Amino acid sequence: MVVSMVLVGQSTLNLTHTVKAMVYLGLGAWLVWRALATTAGEGVSHPHARFGPANRVTLIRLAVVVLIAAMIGENIPSAPLVSAPGAAWAIVIVATLAALLDAVDGHLARRSGLASAFGARFDMETDAFFVLVLCALVVQSDQAGPWILASGLMRYAFVGAARLWPWLAGPLLPSKRRQAVCVVQITTLIVCLGPIIPPAMAASLAALSLAMLTVSFAIDVRALASHRSTHQEI
Numbered sequence: 001m002v003v004s005m006v007l008v009g010q011s012t013l014n015l016t017h018t019v020k021a022m023v024y025l026g027l028g029a030w031l032v033w034r035a036l037a038t039t040a041g042e043g044v045s046h047p048h049a050r051f052g053p054a055n056r057v058t059l060i061r062l063a064v065v066v067l068i069a070a071m072i073g074e075n076i077p078s079a080p081l082v083s084a085p086g087a088a089w090a091i092v093i094v095a096t097l098a099a100l101l102d103a104v105d106g107h108l109a110r111r112s113g114l115a116s117a118f119g120a121r122f123d124m125e126t127d128a129f130f131v132l133v134l135c136a137l138v139v140q141s142d143q144a145g146p147w148i149l150a151s152g153l154m155r156y157a158f159v160g161a162a163r164l165w166p167w168l169a170g171p172l173l174p175s176k177r178r179q180a181v182c183v184v185q186i187t188t189l190i191v192c193l194g195p196i197i198p199p200a201m202a203a204s205l206a207a208l209s210l211a212m213l214t215v216s217f218a219i220d221v222r223a224l225a226s227h228r229s230t231h232q233e234i
Contacts, residue, residue: 014074021070028062028129035118054108055119061101062126068095069133072140079142081195088195091137095190098130102186127182128155134189143192143202151185151210154217167228172220181216185209 068091071077081088105123132152138144162168172178188209192202 017070017074020073021066024066024069025063028066032059032122035121052108052116052119054105055122057101057105057108058119058122058126061098061105062129064094064098064101065126065130065133068098068137069129072133072136077137077141077193079140080199081141081143081193081197085195088141088193092190092193095134095193099183099186099190102127127186128152131155131182131185131189134186134193138189138192138202138206141193143197143199144206145203148189148203148206148210151189151206151213154213158217168221168224170224170227172223175220178216178220181212185213 071091076084076087077091078084102123105119132149135149135152138148139146158168188205191197192206197205
C-alpha cells in the first residue's frame with residue numbers, strides 16, 4: 001500500500017494505517033475472488049471470460065474506500081474537524097472521488113457489454129461498505145452520535161434477517177428511488193465530514209438521510225412481503 005505509506009510519511013497517521021489498509025484490501029480481494037470462484041462455470045453471476053473494465057473501476061473504488069476505512073481509530077479525522085481542516089478536506093476530496101467513480105462502472109459495464117449479476121453485487125457491496133466507513137468517521141469526528149451507524153449497518157442487518165426469513169432474499173425490481181437514496185446517503189455523509197459543517201447541522205443532515213434510508217428499506221420489505229403473500233396464495 002504505497003499510497004498509505006506516503007500518507008503516513010506526510011501526516012500524523014501511524015503505520016497501523018498501512019497495516020489496516022493491507023488487511024482490509026486483502027480481505028476484500030479474497031471475497032471478490034471467492035465470489036468469482038463460487039460461480040465459475042455456472043454462467044450465472046459472471047458469465048464473461050474477462051473481469052471487465054467496470055469491475056476494475058469498482059476494484060479501484062474499493063481500494064480508495066479501504067484507504068479511508070483505515071483511518072477509523074486513527075488520529076485523523078478527529079474532533080473538532082476545524083482543528084485540522086487540511087486533513088478533513090483531504091478526506092472529503094478522496095471520498096468524493098470514490099463517490100464519482102460509482103457513476104463510471106455502471107456506464108462502462110453497459111458500454112462494454114460485460115454487465116453481470118456479479119458486477120451489480122460487487123458495486124452494491126462496495127457502496128454498503130463505503131456508507132459504513134463514512135458513518136464510522138462521522139462518529140469519530142463527533143459530527144453525529146453513534147446512532148448514525150444504523151445507516152451503515154442497515155444493509156448488513158437486512159442480509160442477516162434474510163437468513164432467518166428467506167423471503168427477504170427475493171428479487172427486487174430495479175429502482176431509481178433506491179439509487180437516489182444511496183447517492184443522497186453517501187453525499188450527505190461526505191458533507192458531514194466537511195470542517196465548515198458544525199456538528200449540529202451535520203447531525204441534522206445525517207438524521208434526515210437515515211430517515212430516507214429507513215423508508216426506502218421499509219418500501220422494499222413491504223414489496224417482498226407482498227410477493228411472499230402472493231406466492232403463498234398461489
